[in-house]
Amino acid sequence: AQTVTQSQPEMSVQEAETVTLSCTYDTSENNYYLFWYKQPPSRQMILVIRQEAYKQQNATENRFSVNFQKAAKSFSLKISDSQLGDTAMYFCALGEYKLSFGAGTTVTVRA
Amino acid sequence: DADVTQTPRNRITKTGKRIMLECSQTKGHDRMYWYRQDPGLGLRLIYYSFDVKDINKGEISDGYSVSRQAQAKFSLSLESAIPNQTALYFCATSESRTGPEPQHFGDGTRLSIL
Numbered sequence: 001a002q003t004v005t006q007s008q009p010e011m012s013v014q015e016a017e018t019v020t021l022s023c024t025y026d027t028s029e030n031n032y033y034l035f036w037y038k039q040p041p042s043r044q045m046i047l048v049i050r051q052e053a054y055k056q057q058n059a060t061e062n063r064f065s066v067n068f069q070k071a072a073k074s075f076s077l078k079i080s081d082s083q084l085g086d087t088a089m090y091f092c093a094l095g096e097y098k099l100s101f102g103a104g105t106t107v108t109v110r111a
Numbered sequence: 112d113a114d115v116t117q118t119p120r121n122r123i124t125k126t127g128k129r130i131m132l133e134c135s136q137t138k139g140h141d142r143m144y145w146y147r148q149d150p151g152l153g154l155r156l157i158y159y160s161f162d163v164k165d166i167n168k169g170e171i172s173d174g175y176s177v178s179r180q181a182q183a184k185f186s187l188s189l190e191s192a193i194p195n196q197t198a199l200y201f202c203a204t205s206e207s208r209t210g211p212e213p214q215h216f217g218d219g220t221r222l223s224i225l
């Protein structure tokens with residue numbers, strides 16, 4: 001079985017500042033994949049970033065980056081230069097094809 | 112047009128009714144999935160299919176059934192709906208190749224069972 005824990009139900013950040021979302025997980029697999037998805041109020045599920053567990057280099061997509069600590073089973077998401085459009089719920093997910101999701105973190109960007 | 116289309120977008124129905132949620136995709140992906148989203152629980156996998164002849168149960172399949180009518184179509188049925196099946200339901204697709212192929216989601220069906 002695999003589990004994903006997001007310990008921060010809600011976070012608030014000022015526009016242009018940085019926010020970091022935490023995610024810890026547990027799996028017995030040696031090779032696996034990690035994802036962050038964004039769900040804005042429109043309820044779409046949008047891929048933000050992905051990480052392959054066998055790659056030590058942290059993934060980066062524009063203002064979004066991850067800190068992947070495999071030994072600690074931690075996969076945090078950093079949003080830099082936050083924008084109002086970043087307001088959404090963010091889900092951490094684990095798996096290759098059968099994804100397990102965390103409970104989500106609601107991020108509010110204040111003007 | 113959306114790559115993954117779910118119908119209906121919203122549905123309100125009564126306990127005991129049979130309900131079908133439909134999903135179609137134009138992405139040409141082999142793999143299709145059904146999830147439900149509940150507040151505080153994230154998304155949980157109900158069923159998944161790797162091709163037309165392959166159907167697999169997910170984490171929470173009790174009370175649900177699915178049909179893969181074609182590569183592009185994957186429907187979810189609630190044979191006798193109950194209130195605790197009230198949730199936001201998502202269909203997703205992915206390609207069948209090695210690597211972290213992300214899942215592509217439809218816009219969801221919000222289902223309320225009274």
